[in-house]
């Protein structure tokens with residue numbers, strides 16, 4: 263699996279799940295099956311980020327599988 267070039271991610275490295283019950287950021291260069299990125303996109307919950315710092319600033323927590331170091 264890899265970065266998604268088309269909408270809604272347009273090749274961005276990071277994808278967040280905007281679902282209020284998730285609020286997680288994924289690293290698509292290190293994606294695992296457990297990330298369920300395609301499911302996030304299908305649900306309309308995917309939003310692209312180019313840096314991890316930006317995602318953290320917006321309140322997203324690290325995905326346990328592709329980034330690790332979750333703070334909750």
Ligand SMILES: [Zn+2]
Pocket residue numbers: 287288289293294296297325326327328329
């Ligand atoms: Zn992930």
